Amino acid sequence: MRFFVPTDIYVEKNCVKNHAQNMLSVGTRALIMTGKYSAATNGSLDDVTDVLNTGRVPFLVFNEVEENPSTDTLRKAARSAMDFKADFVIGIGGGSAIDAAKAVALLLANPYVDPDDLHKAPNRPLEHAPIIAVPTTCGTGSEATPVAIITNHKIHLKKSIPHIIFPVLALVDGKYLATAKKQLIVNTAVDALSHMVESILNVKSNTFNRMFPEYGLKLWGECKDALLANGNVDASLYEKLMLTSTIAGMSIAHTSTTLPHGMSYDLTLHAGVPHGPAVGYFLAAYTEICAKFVPDDVKKILSLLGLKDIGEFTTMLQNLIGTYSVTREMRDQFAAAMKENRSKLDLVPGKITPEDVDSIYEKSLTLV
Numbered sequence: 001m002r003f004f005v006p007t008d009i010y011v012e013k014n015c016v017k018n019h020a021q022n023m024l025s026v027g028t029r030a031l032i033m034t035g036k037y038s039a040a041t042n043g044s045l046d047d048v049t050d051v052l053n054t055g056r057v058p059f060l061v062f063n064e065v066e067e068n069p070s071t072d073t074l075r076k077a078a079r080s081a082m083d084f085k086a087d088f089v090i091g092i093g094g095g096s097a098i099d100a101a102k103a104v105a106l107l108l109a110n111p112y113v114d115p116d117d118l119h120k121a122p123n124r125p126l127e128h129a130p131i132i133a134v135p136t137t138c139g140t141g142s143e144a145t146p147v148a149i150i151t152n153h154k155i156h157l158k159k160s161i162p163h164i165i166f167p168v169l170a171l172v173d174g175k176y177l178a179t180a181k182k183q184l185i186v187n188t189a190v191d192a193l194s195h196m197v198e199s200i201l202n203v204k205s206n207t208f209n210r211m212f213p214e215y216g217l218k219l220w221g222e223c224k225d226a227l228l229a230n231g232n233v234d235a236s237l238y239e240k241l242m243l244t245s246t247i248a249g250m251s252i253a254h255t256s257t258t259l260p261h262g263m264s265y266d267l268t269l270h271a272g273v274p275h276g277p278a279v280g281y282f283l284a285a286y287t288e289i290c291a292k293f294v295p296d297d298v299k300k301i302l303s304l305l306g307l308k309d310i311g312e313f314t315t316m317l318q319n320l321i322g323t324y325s326v327t328r329e330m331r332d333q334f335a336a337a338m339k340e341n342r343s344k345l346d347l348v349p350g351k352i353t354p355e356d357v358d359s360i361y362e363k364s365l366t367l368v
């Protein structure tokens with residue numbers, strides 16, 4: 001049994017400013033990676049650049065990270081980083097920006113690696129430039145994990161790359177949620193929920209790493225009614241939602257995710273469904289299957305969330321993210337691919353059958 005999260009993590013209001021010295025000590029020239037708009041509108045980019053300007057650390061902003069960052073975008077960003085002679089990378093945003101920052105930090109330290117080869121297992125562990133993560137959504141948890149999910153459109157693949165890339169510093173501030181749309185908060189909170197459920201319903205779950213999702217699920221349960229209600233989430237919950245997301249990241253840092261995440265990638269890649277709902281559609285049916293293998297764990301999850309049974313869990317998720325329909329052909333294709341996905345199937349805490357996999361798809365995706 002092992003516990004290992006080497007990232008220096010701060011969760012508090014104004015933590016970018018409060019820990020300016022930590023940020024300035026990481027490197028001498030920064031590449032900042034963000035999406036097009038959100039980091040500029042929620043104040044996070046200004047907070048970071050104020051610190052860098054005060055510390056006279058030159059920086060370059062690369063604001064072209066798309067949802068589900070592609071190897072083509074990484075190539076462009078890595079070239080900019082090298083031309084600028086950056087020696088550290090700051091990812092500001094949701095999982096896409098932070099995962100892209102991780103991959104570019106790896107490319108920066110290994111200029112001979114082609115971004116299209118990032119999914120191939122390396123002969124030896126590769127170094128990476130230091131990364132600072134500033135999350136601005138309450139779902140990814142990437143600030144506390146070694147994982148980067150990257151899309152290679154040339155081979156139709158969305159998957160984590162087989163490299164261990166922990167940020168050196170994570171600065172987590174709930175205030176960046178203030179400008180986020182309600183549905184974005186809901187979608188990302190469902191992602192965090194999935195991280196914790198999949199971490200417990202996982203063959204790698206143990207006494208150490210279980211502390212995180214068990215506490216996180218209790219916090220998530222306290223935010224549940226606000227997520228389900230009409231209208232905006234009260235500002236008093238922002239920090240709790242962000243903390244829960246970071247705790248959920250710490251959870252999967254030890255166990256990784258299981259079937260709902262594995263199943264979501266096809267839905268995102270082939271149907272463009274955002275990550276949170278794409279995972280959430282599969283979560284209740286996966287939990288139901290796991291009740292055959294680890295009934296006490298499922299009971300515990302439901303009770304921490306304040307739910308009576310799987311039926312209530314299913315209804316709650318449907319109220320948050322709705323349902324999704326695909327063609328029968330698409331569903332069959334997804335199911336066939338998942339039945340071959342040993343890296344996810346082997347993490348299920350019981351002997352899952354091909355029929356179980358079919359049953360999860362049937363319960364999770366309706367037909368058009």
Ligand SMILES: [Fe+2]
Pocket residue numbers: 139140191195261275279
């Ligand atoms: Fe996720």
